[in-house]
Amino acid sequence: MTAPAKIWTAGLIVIGDEILSGRTHDKNIAQVASWLQVQGIRLAEVRVVPDVEARIVDAVNALREAYDYLFTTGGIGPTHDDITVDAVAAALGVPVVIHPEARAILERYYETRGGLNEGRLRMARVPEGAELIPNRMSGAPGIRRGNLFLMAGVPHITAGMLDALTGQLEGGAPLLSETLGGWIPESEVADILRRTEAAFDTCQIGSYPFFRDGRVGANFVIRSVDADDLAACAAELARALAEAGYPTTPGGI
Amino acid sequence: MTAPAKIWTAGLIVIGDEILSGRTHDKNIAQVASWLQVQGIRLAEVRVVPDVEARIVDAVNALREAYDYLFTTGGIGPTHDDITVDAVAAALGVPVVIHPEARAILERYYETRGGLNEGRLRMARVPEGAELIPNRMSGAPGIRRGNLFLMAGVPHITAGMLDALTGQLEGGAPLLSETLGGWIPESEVADILRRTEAAFDTCQIGSYPFFRDGRVGANFVIRSVDADDLAACAAELARALAEAGYPTTPGGI
Known part of the structure; x- marks a missing residue:
């Protein structure tokens, strides 16, 4: 058994009114927790917050300083209440920009699915300086910026994004x-x-x-x-x- | 449809390493969320924290000030890592005492189950000034102190405690x-x-x-x-x- 030299830690923010109302039963806490365990990274804290920008900003700022990595799930879809990108950009003090590669991915994905409309184009928005996390389940990618990882709320799409990140993070021990x-x-x-x-x-x-x-x-x-x-x-x-x-x-x- | 005069809010702290490691899949967030919805109280935030006293104290102090009610699940059992009562007492600045009625309940419950040992007696410990929340599933009661409600981590026991509290809290509208x-x-x-x-x-x-x-x-x-x-x-x-x-x-x- 390898003794890790440093304990790498992560925080998770689950974003969404539907979890707090009890309408949707969260599956991402367990999923992210198990995945981190396998990467050799310890999940140190989870917060569930509503779709309210100020509340997301507060949680992002509290947890991104406290832990090596910060993951979020939820709020990166096409509708008006998907505000995770805006909140994270506000927390980091950077503008929201259209990521050209994300736009190209969405254009290809929706070519045979009714085309790219305004709502769908929202899913190409990222905090400036971000990279993409591939999503093999649906068109829209996840977003990585430094130690922040913004993922989907729908569990099987989140799973695909975690899969793309497997072995990519510096952790306590090699996978x-x-x-x-x-x-x-x-x-x-x-x-x-x-x-x-x-x-x-x-x-x-x-x-x-x-x-x-x-x-x-x-x-x-x-x-x-x-x-x-x-x-x-x-x-x-x-x-x-x-x-x-x-x-x-x-x-x- | 009744328009509530005030929006009553609650926070929830889920306590336990087993949730953060992914070994146990939390069911209490959804359960407490649904129950609060029915009481006319809005679940405004959830935090999942490890079995570490300082971390529980911080979460308790942050959420009990922010919301009308604060619920916790987990960490009120008989073993050494069940430290919720100690952490809440520390957060409130009150001593931990043996609640005589809780002790009597446990004595009766364990009379035919091997008797009350030191571990089991731990479950009679409460922050000074607390009342009990009846638990019809197992002997050990939950604990209420002012706007704080300390409940079990095992979902069906939590369910029994919520059932005992149904209609007991001042909420946005009568149930x-x-x-x-x-x-x-x-x-x-x-x-x-x-x-x-x-x-x-x-x-x-x-x-x-x-x-x-x-x-x-x-x-x-x-x-x-x-x-x-x-x-x-x-x-x-x-x-x-x-x-x-x-x-x-x-x-x-």
Whole structure:
């Protein structure tokens, strides 16, 4: 087990009236927490705040100073109440600008989906100086500026953005991985994946399905900062899949 | 629809390393948010903090001044890392004392469960000046002190404490209720209850099963601060239950 030289910390701000009203049950706290755990970064605090600019600004300023990284979820969509970009720009004291690459991504994405209108173009707005976080689920990218990461509120889109950031952040320990591949329809083994991941706190299992030579298959990537846990988790996953009739190949196929 | 004269607000502090590590998926934010919505009180902010006294003290002091009510979940159990009572007492500048009624409750509860040991007695500790919040799920009570409410972290125990507080807080509008009763096993209609509640943001449906004259039945209590929504929700629930073959009696049985 690697002893980290420094404990890297992160804060998370969950933005949205719908969480505070109870209408939407937040899934991003658990998702971001688990993901950070695997990156070797400790989630130190979460705040849930409403869609009110002054409240977002206060939370951003409090947490970006206190921790190494700050993540936000929510409020980066196309409607008038999506004000995260404006609030973060205000907190940083920089203007909001249209990111040309984000605009190009949105133009391509909406070319066959009714075109880029004013609302959709809002999703190309970033605080000046920002880079993009790829989003393979829908057109609109996430936004990175320094130690700040602005992500979507919809959990499966957030998941895609976290996936794009996996292994990209300086953390307490390097991220290790092992891959198991097989001609396995992932939907038949979702339970095994979930149970195995749940049994290993420090490990995360990604499932990457493919269709090749007329057959479906998947590569399962186990990630951890702990080499022993990684090996144990990979061995257990291979065992559980084999027991259920799904043999796998180390290294992937 | 009643226009509230004042918007009553609440803060919530979720206490626990297990939430921040991603090991436990929080359910209390959504639960407390929905419950407050029904009481006519607006959840204005949530913070998730670790089991570290200074961090709990800071959050308690920030939120108890900012909002009319402050709720906490977690950290009131029997183990050494349950430090919510100590942190809240420190924040308020009062000593921690054994509450005699809490002690008596625990003595009764553990009489047939191995007796009251040192760990269990920890659950009788309260900040001086506190009252108890009844807990019908397990022995240990929750704690109320002024506008502070300290509740359990285990969601179904938290639910019992919220239930005990229903209608007890001064809120934006009086809480109204309607009851429908029937000789209905509640487990057969859980889906209908959930769907109907989900369709009415401002309404909450409580299910109170009973066994009487050798038969199972349940009373469903619909609560809301909005009379129109309450009537619509009750009508829809009666309709949906009847459609599924479960007639109900207004006023309960």
